[in-house]
Amino acid sequence: MNAQFDVIKKKRIQMTIILLVMLLIVFGAKVLTDFSFMEGLASIPGTVFWMFTNLIPTAEAMENFPKVMERLWETIILSILATTTAGIFALFFALFGSKTTKINGLLALLSRVIASVFRNIPVVAWALVLVISFGHNVVTGYFALFFTTFGFLVRAFMETIDEASTDSVEALNATGATYFQMVFRGVIPDTLPQMLSWVFFMIDTNIRSATLVGLLTGTGIGYIFDLYYKRLDYPTVGLITLSIIVVVIVIELISNKVRRMIL
Template identity: 55%
Template sequence: MNEKVMQKRKWQATLFFILIIAVTYLSAFITNFNLMEGLTAFPQAIGWIFANLLITQESLEKLPTILEKLTETIFMSIAATTTAAVVSLFLGIMGSKTTSINGVLSVAARFIASVSRNIPVVAWALILLLSFGQNSVTGYLALFVGTVGFLTRAFIESIDEASHSSVEALTATGATYVHIVNKAVIPQSLPQIISWILFMIETNIRSATLVGILTGTGIGYTFDMYYKSMNYNAVALVTFSIVIAVIVIELLSNYIRKVIL
């Protein structure tokens, strides 16, 4: 019996890999992708990067403007994440099986999370661009909506993992719903909640760069402006500034996680 099961699983695995290979070849054929041409062009692309993306004295004169736009992007990402976290915490409490008031609110919270999470931030930026135009509000809202979906799902899972014994103990003593949430659920889930918020701040700073290209704001717009004017030295400085900022924020986030977890 075991041999038959193992043989069946081997056949299933073989068919799966054959399907993956077939889909890969079909995709390459439809998109006219040639792996050999890509590999041969790779050294040339690396050479172009080292020849053109150089930080010069002239590009360094633009550093104050670049840092100003980068700071604007970072603060917008933090604002979008923190305000979305407040909404997501409410939706997470409503959607969690541990703290759900009724089935309707739970389904509604999970539905909102699913819709906003499964639509990419760039798509939200394009949708909101039609209504709000190219400004910082559009970028903020795009990050906000995408963050609500992700954090709501993460908070629901964090709250579901909370110990049910403390909830049952407070319920047995006649504690109110608000008291149970504040004293039993939130304290247990708080380290994970903070960790997810820090993760989304890092993610949103990266996403805000791309969103800024669409909305004409922040460091994304600065990058796009220099790129379209073929000022590659300034593009290199913008890219380097973004990389440094992301690394510094990630190091800070990791330090905070070590402290709270």
């Protein structure tokens, strides 16, 4: 009883320390940036009023709807293509890096390091770096999404394999199965539904990220958003924003339904 009480007391002390550290970080950030919470709250009503006044699509803005949908479709296709191809490459690296299916320690370490590098560089940084090499085109946007998606999916796939495949892998190894038999008869069937769920999650994420990438690479819906924003054509900007929101919600609903079916 006393031991259990000591554990609870220790956890409370740890949570209190974490909370105090977080409060100190927030206060320090406020001081360094000279940010005022009250001024921020006071500006919200004016911001909302401006949005509803200027970002409502007009009849003139609706004339640009075909252009908006064309660019939005380009963004959707780019996101799906980057995610699916990154998922294929991520599967192989995850198999090499997983503790359950690794071939040797050196290859596993190399796979984890590569995935960590790609995962920890933001998509914006990738876009800026790749623009220098490939210029402002769809290829730049594709690789920016591909690299970040690849890094994330390798980590997600490795954790999925380690959590779901231990029993089946041990059973196959006990029967003398080869490495490829172990992978295709044990690992893939057990983990494929969860892996597909991660792929659909990244498609949702990449559609939103592709908008930001398009601002930097001059492609997709991000390009046309930047174009009309610089023209101060706020009704068309509002139309673009609403179109993005609707598409993201629809795709998220579809992907959620598919994930429920496969899991």
